Amino acid sequence: MNSFYSLILVTAMALGTRSDNERVYGGNTEKEKTCLTPGCVVAAADFIQRMDVKVDPCTDFYEFACGNYVKETAIPDHQTEAGTLNSLDEKLNKNLRKLFESSPGKNDPKIFKSVKNYYKSCMDQDNIEKTSKKAIFKLVDKLGGWPVLGGDTWNQKKLSWDCLDVEVIKLGLTLDAGNIMQFSIHTNQADSTKRIIVVGQPEFGLDREYLIKGMEKKEVQAYFRYMVDLAVYLGAHKETAEKELKESLRFEIKLSEMSLSQEERRNLTALNNEMTVEEANKLFPGLNWKKHINKIFRNLEIQVKATEIINIAELPYIKKLADYMAAVPARVQANYQIWRIIQNLVPFCDKSMQQIKLKFSTVLTGKEVVSPRWETCVLEVAGLVFLGELLFLREGSLTNAVGAMYAKEYFxxxxxxxxxxxxxxxxxxxxxxxxxxxxxxxxxxxxxxxxxxxxxxxxxYAKEILDPELLNQYYEGLELLSPNFITNNLKLKRFIKKYIVKELRKPNDPKSWKIHGGAAIxxxxxxxxxxxxxxxxxxxxxxxxxxxxxxxxxxxxxxxxxxxxxxxxxxxxxxxxxxxxxxxxxxxxxxxxxxxxxxxxxxxxxxxxxxxxxxxxxxxxxxxxxxxxxxxxxxxxxxxxxxxxxxxxxxxxxxxxxxxxxxxxxxxxxxxxxxxxxxxxxxxxxxxxxxxxxxxxxxxxxxxxxxxxxxxxxxxxxxxxxxxxxxxx
CATH class of the missing domain: 3.40.390.10 (Collagenase (Catalytic Domain))
Known part of the structure; x- marks a missing residue:
């Protein structure tokens, strides 16, 4: 605590010894009705430090209330902003770090051991430097290879775009299948007591608002350099990478142009287009919908039939995609799909890849320093890193386990x-x-x-998360005990995917503790x-x-x-x-x-x-x-x-x-x-x-x-x- 706060507190304690909240003014004593608890004194000092009382509150109240804060606050080098809520984030992260680094408790739920080991594997930078690049090559090989790396040896008949999506799911590289057409499971908008398979447009590697402005936009150029730099780091020739990935980027821009905007997607009714799988097949005849869905959600207790109702959320996008895809070379499709997989793997990789990402992020955010490793790992374990898939919001994630650890200790x-x-x-x-x-x-x-x-x-928090037996049941079958960060992450995502798929046929309770148990955010x-x-x-x-x-x-x-x-x-x-x-x-x-x-x-x-x-x-x-x-x-x-x-x-x-x-x-x-x-x-x-x-x-x-x-x-x-x-x- 700085000297200003200390002085205020000392004054408060002195004043607190007087009866009836008497205060001393120039040697005189007068009664004043003022809150003089330590909490009130600290709050007053905080207000005084934040405010700019020279500003008229009726002209600009934000500047009046926060003016000095804005002038005097330095944004930490590794962050994009600083503020009241960011300070709470910092406090939360430090508390989670203590929990993740603590020794196992005698009566802890089993999942706590996995949480702590997951964090430990994330913090093992030496192991990441040694193994992550090899892990990427191994994963990419299982997906048929990245054309920009493979050159003439890449076999375009090995995997079509839809088959590649299935392989991606099997490996645990994503939860919602598809960087071209996305398949997921959500609460049924028409009946919240049920779940439904939802098909629609994907998330993009760069915000749609930038992509639709074309190749010359500063942010799009930075995104392109990011693609090329990562490909070159992994072994591609620069000229080849620039040529092939430019086509990949044009493909992504075209997808973004066909997609619905944020403004259009605020109309929930327009995003609710229920139809049978058979009807969807006619909508997009180049894809065997029934076969594809059953492969993506391969753990279904009851297989999807042609008569099953699904929701085609962004219907205009799917219609345009059906007409467009046949004209896109397989190499362009694969280059884009593998790029998006590698992009999502960067947080699990070595420092060199982190620096390549930072160069891109700087253009969008202004920050020029990678976050401290402990902070990165806390956010990853808590599921608060946004990589297109915010794990905190997913059933089956570590949300409830981390929430239980935090609530028990700090709330x-x-x-x-x-x-x-x-x-x-x-x-x-x-x-x-x-x-x-x-x-x-x-x-x-x-x-x-x-x-x-x-x-x-x-x-x-939901009180159920403090019940060790319930948590053990919830996480049955999940153990994250590998020394390798990437291995633990892929295993976690496979567990989440399996959990979500098993819930499809069950009655949906939107008020369940399993959905609302997260305390640590x-x-x-x-x-x-x-x-x-x-x-x-x-x-x-x-x-x-x-x-x-x-x-x-x-x-x-x-x-x-x-x-x-x-x-x-x-x-x-x-x-x-x-x-x-x-x-x-x-x-x-x-x-x-x-x-x-x-x-x-x-x-x-x-x-x-x-x-x-x-x-x-x-x-x-x-x-x-x-x-x-x-x-x-x-x-x-x-x-x-x-x-x-x-x-x-x-x-x-x-x-x-x-x-x-x-x-x-x-x-x-x-x-x-x-x-x-x-x-x-x-x-x-x-x-x-x-x-x-x-x-x-x-x-x-x-x-x-x-x-x-x-x-x-x-x-x-x-x-x-x-x-x-x-x-x-």
Missing amino acids: PESAKKVADDMVKKIKKEFKIILDELDWMDDITREKAHDKVDKMQAVIG VNAKYDTNTITLPAGILAGRLFQENQPKYMNYGGIGQLVGHELTHGYDDKGSQTDSNGNLIDWWEPETKQKFLEKAKCFIDQYGSMSAEINGSLVKLNGIISQGENIGDNGGIKQSYRAYERLIEEEGEELPLPGLPYTPRQLFWLSGASTWCSVYRDDWMKTVLLTHVHPPGRYRVNGSFRNQKEFSKDWNCPKGSPMNPSKKCQLW
């Missing part, structure tokens, strides 16, 4: 009870808001009430009418069971409301109280909803940032769900807090700050999003991410709240109190 039951109570109060407030809406008809309103009544909240989510706030995010300045409630409601409270509102944003509003894709809206009310949602699209879409001399606009369409969530979340939490103090009385403000508890609520809410970004990363976030940068989350949502303007006395027409406000929930 007390008492904190869970406090958070659970907040959720109940915020849900209750949302129901009151529903009754106040003048644009919603009573039939729709009743269904909206039903949805929030049935909405489950998993706060902290700084994030929150809404899915199938369930909100989840893991223990990892219920920490720091966002939530403490003993800090003032205005800080908890301003911090984690707004996130509770945010996730709740996702059930009623542009995507969530398309599903009913059971998570089924059903239009439960009366037509006139739905039209009013869409008009109000457009206000957010236009408002946020007008926001921009100047980056490297160019103006980059925020994508208001793909971010609309998060923006609706931010606006609804802060409103619900504020109102729930106001109702709480009506019942319990006003809280004490913080020392050294001339702000009321209500103003401190807004400061707490804003400080959640204090953050700084590297320029290249800011550009990527604005263009491709659904979550806007922190500045836009604060100013965008606060300016729409009449309660904010009242608490800060903002004149009408000022930037933070515009005459036109976007309002929905």
Whole structure:
């Protein structure tokens, strides 16, 4: 703790010895109603360090609340951004490191041994340097070879693109089969009690938003150099690599052009196109669908028949692909497919390959240093590394095991009870808001009430993960005891795939602990009418069971409301109280909803940032769900807090700050999003991410709240109190 914090704490302890919270001013004593607990004093010091009080809060509240933080915070060399949530990430990662490096406990579930060995194998850099390159060659050989390496010896008849996908799955190189056409298993949108095979467009090696702009785009050029540099490192001739992989890149660009955009994919109804396997066969006659699906999901207890219903999610993409694929040379297809496999293997490989990847990543993110090895390994074991497949979200992954380790050690039951109570109060407030809406008809309103009544909240963790017997059953058959990092990873993914396939024919319970047991992540989510706030995010300045409630409601409270509102944003509003894709809206009310949602699209879409001399606009369409969530979340939490103090009385403000508890609520809410970004990363976030940068989350949502303007006395027409406000929930 620095000297500033130490001084504040010493002062607090001295003041705490006086009766009635007396404070000393110039030798005089006066009574002042101020919170002087150590927690309040530290919180006050933190606010003071973050704020820029020279800024008018009615002009730019983000700058007022976070200005000094932005000016003084240095982004760690290996990271793309720094912020309040990043600090929680760092704390979580350090705690997980302690757990992964600790000795086995006598009564630990068996899977804990595998978790710790998986981490150990990841940390064994010497072994990785010796074995990873050979492991790649061995895997590629099993896939028929990489044409760019094989030259004239590559046999184009050895494996077709669909057969190659099957081999990739067998080896455990991916979970969702296909870099050309993707096959996966998900909850059935039409009936959440069942699962269904889903077919659609793949993820790409570079964001679609960059690929569709063509070969000359800076980011696409960096991606191309990445492909060539890796191929050359693995033994390809540079000229050959440049020639062949340029064709591979053109193929990927063409696939991206045929694919649906993020904006189009927000329409869930358009992504629900159920048909039989036989009908799909007619849609894409060049593929034997029944045979292919049974090979991909080879552990099915009941084989797929021609009459089985599947969902062709991105139907326009599949139709275009059927017409296009016959014209693509087999060598181009294979070069692309093997490239994507190798791209996903880079994190498991030697330092030279890491540096090649870093050269590419620098263009997109601005960071120029590889992360510390321990941090990389913590994220890998916890399933928090995004490689097209975020393992944390997958049933059968190590999510529940790592969550159990973390929750047991770092999240007390008492904190869970406090958070659970907040959720109940915020849900209750949302129901009151529903009754106040003048644009919603009573039939729709009743269904909206039903949805929030049935909405489950998993706060902290699902209690079942602390049961060793349940964990042993869940992970039966999984042992990650190899000294080789890559071997353990492939074995884990094969286990996950087998687990998911076995679940296809079973009744689906969207509220099962197996889906919501992950405690070790700084994030929150809404899915199938369930909100989840893991223990990892219920920490720091966002939530403490003993800090003032205005800080908890301003911090984690707004996130509770945010996730709740996702059930009623542009995507969530398309599903009913059971998570089924059903239009439960009366037509006139739905039209009013869409008009109000457009206000957010236009408002946020007008926001921009100047980056490297160019103006980059925020994508208001793909971010609309998060923006609706931010606006609804802060409103619900504020109102729930106001109702709480009506019942319990006003809280004490913080020392050294001339702000009321209500103003401190807004400061707490804003400080959640204090953050700084590297320029290249800011550009990527604005263009491709659904979550806007922190500045836009604060100013965008606060300016729409009449309660904010009242608490800060903002004149009408000022930037933070515009005459036109976007309002929905």
